[in-house]
Amino acid sequence: MEKILAGKGLEIALNVCIDQWAPKGNISYLVVRLDDELPMAEIAGRGITTVHASASMIKVLIMAALFSKAMAGTLNLQDTVGLRDVPRVWGGGALQELDVHHRFTYLEVCRLMMVLSDNWATNLLIHHLGMEAINEFAQSLGLKETKLLRYMMDAEARVQGRENVMTVLDLMILYEYIYRCRETGPLGHEMWQLLGRQQFRDKLPFYWGEEVVFHHKTGVLEDVEHDGGILPLVKGTFGLIVFISQVPNSEGIPLGAKLGDIMKDFLENSLP
Known part of the structure; x- marks a missing residue:
């Protein structure tokens, strides 16, 4: 997978946040650019095959x-x-x-x-x-x-x-598959819309506002808080996934929200 060099700043910001909030956690993330004509390109990643x-x-x-x-x-x-x-x-x-x-x-x-x-x-x-x-x-x-x-x-x-x-990489491959199916017919469109109707927005999209559509899914277990999906923006369409493990849920939820805030701000304001 091609890596976009301009994403290094995002990796630094995300890793600093993780080190401050959950230094002992097992945390993976992947941010990619999606395109109908090109393979997905990695912007930032950590532990993508964990x-x-x-x-x-x-x-x-x-x-x-x-x-x-x-x-x-x-x-x-x-x-x-x-x-x-x-x-x-x-x-x-x-x-x-x-x-x-x-x-x-x-x-x-x-x-x-x-x-x-x-x-x-x-x-x-x-x-x-x-x-x-x-x-x-x-x-x-x-x-x-x-x-x-x-x-x-x-x-x-x-x-x-x-x-x-x-892994976050596997999930991103799955999301790319669904993204590419979205205009192939009514069934592909239904899958895409189902992701967009997710009702739980307490992690990655928490600070974005309810008007921002995020085609995603969340996951929760004891000491596990995951979130990830596809975010269409003016600059393009992006995949964002965070898996947070071995972190108390009361800390994992706000960490996920903070990471989502950093990701969206970078994609909108710092990515060329």
Whole structure:
């Protein structure tokens, strides 16, 4: 991947912030320029191949795998699945408040997974798509370190060492794939719009204002605060991802917001 030399100043500013706020944390970031005609170019990066617990960032992969099957004609997004198909789980989302007799289309379930980070919806998609098929799709995109190894909220699997993992580089490759699909038809456009309707804005876009559209996803576990997506600006379109691990959540959230503020300011005011 080509590196833009002018991004060195951004790396310095981000690393100084990290050293001040969370010197003992395991923190990775990647900022790139995206272009319809050219490969993505790195502006700033740190630990881009470091493997992290993915938290809910893995849901971006599940969405893309679902839509790839719809694009291939092997799955109809209007077919329905029932809540009874997998056990109820808690955590993020809305389905947990409903009775188990409800049925939803694949598209509705995916929307809940992405916009509200619904864990029950996510497990329904994992169940019906299959972990093996989702991981094979990740490999087909060249995601070298991304693995889906457990359902959402499966504490026993985590104790056994089965964790969903990802790198910021893998996620950026996945985002570039979705970015390039956005104008290929209604399904690609739907994926793009789903990222833009994310309701959680407490990290990277916190200081940007609600009017700034950020096509992104967040992820949270104990001592894990991730955020990343695609930011269209006047100067161009940029991918921004931060994975914050081994940092208390009460410190990781404001750190993510500060890093997002530094990134956007640099892209708007300092990048040639």
